[in-house]
Amino acid sequence: MKVLIATDKPFAAEAVNGIRDVIEKAGFELVLLEKYTEKKQLLDAVANVDAAIIRSDIFDKEVLDAAKDLKIVVRAGAGFDNIELDAATANDICVMNTPGQNANAVAELALGLAVYAVRNFYNGTSGTELMGKKLGIHAYGNVGRNVARVAKGFGMEVYAYDPFLTAEAIEKEGVKAVASAEDLYTTCQFVSLHIPATAETKNSINYALLSKMPKNALLINTARKEVINEAEIVKLMEDRKDFKYVTDIMPGNHAEMAEKFAGRYFSTPKKMGAQTAEANTNAGIAAASQIVDFIKNGNERFRVNKK
Numbered sequence: 001m002k003v004l005i006a007t008d009k010p011f012a013a014e015a016v017n018g019i020r021d022v023i024e025k026a027g028f029e030l031v032l033l034e035k036y037t038e039k040k041q042l043l044d045a046v047a048n049v050d051a052a053i054i055r056s057d058i059f060d061k062e063v064l065d066a067a068k069d070l071k072i073v074v075r076a077g078a079g080f081d082n083i084e085l086d087a088a089t090a091n092d093i094c095v096m097n098t099p100g101q102n103a104n105a106v107a108e109l110a111l112g113l114a115v116y117a118v119r120n121f122y123n124g125t126s127g128t129e130l131m132g133k134k135l136g137i138h139a140y141g142n143v144g145r146n147v148a149r150v151a152k153g154f155g156m157e158v159y160a161y162d163p164f165l166t167a168e169a170i171e172k173e174g175v176k177a178v179a180s181a182e183d184l185y186t187t188c189q190f191v192s193l194h195i196p197a198t199a200e201t202k203n204s205i206n207y208a209l210l211s212k213m214p215k216n217a218l219l220i221n222t223a224r225k226e227v228i229n230e231a232e233i234v235k236l237m238e239d240r241k242d243f244k245y246v247t248d249i250m251p252g253n254h255a256e257m258a259e260k261f262a263g264r265y266f267s268t269p270k271k272m273g274a275q276t277a278e279a280n281t282n283a284g285i286a287a288a289s290q291i292v293d294f295i296k297n298g299n300e301r302f303r304v305n306k307k
């Protein structure tokens, strides 16, 4: 059994060693393709492997069709919008993610971005504090839960909206559940986004929703840029001089945002929520273990595509 690690942006060496350990202990062979610059290299590399571990690497129909022996591809991370799920299903390939493994890293960054914003991007002027403020968590999954935990440490009042969870499931963790996204944005001065990018959520964070936020609003986006309606957030920030936006996922209109909203807008130069040694290693090793368990025992617990 050949297991490929195909990473345009490589794992840390420690993570690769951990993955190798799991794969070789199972009696499989590890193949490494790192920092590839052309799609052809990826197409060649997938041609004769049984399993693949990837990060943000694009596994579209062309790649999946070229992977004649591939049985499983695991995205070491949470979001799997870089994989064409229908094409994988058509080719009888199981797609998995590794939910939760990078959740603490993303949560720490989200709160770090919040502190940075309320302290006026560390420009030396007097800012405000997080304690006592209302934080709305939009999607209470693995990252959302960790944001709640850290935010409670800051003394924030935490609210959450997640249509796929019951109010009881949210409230047993000391977080107030609200019934709609509108309620969340109306109630909370701070909103942290943790929705996946799906057909339903793309472009859903729009003028109508954001304009409901109380005075001195802050939107933190460590989810995906696609969920934001970029034209409408520009309009909103033009209309609301008290509105700040911070993200680790550079918007398509970054240059315009940076120019128009200096002092109220910040994006990290690269997506970095999950960029910690710990998250890297956890997600990589989880991916390797899931592959071994799938091939040896048929365990599909983390499968995300239809059969």
Ligand code: NAD
Pocket: 077, 078, 079, 080, 099, 100, 102, 103, 106, 138, 139, 140, 141, 142, 143, 144, 161, 162, 163, 164, 165, 194, 195, 196, 197, 200, 201, 222, 223, 224, 248, 249, 271, 272, 273, 274, 275
């Ligand atoms: P998760 O699957 O654990 O949680 C997602 C949650 O979203 C679930 O609780 C689900 O019920 C909820 N949800 C789905 N559709 C919704 C909707 N329409 N409205 C409200 N809630 C909805 O995922 P996670 O680990 O918490 O990660 C969340 C997202 O964060 C990922 O999909 C990914 O896009 C992004 N992410 C970014 C980074 C980064 O580096 N910035 C790293 C990890 C994850």
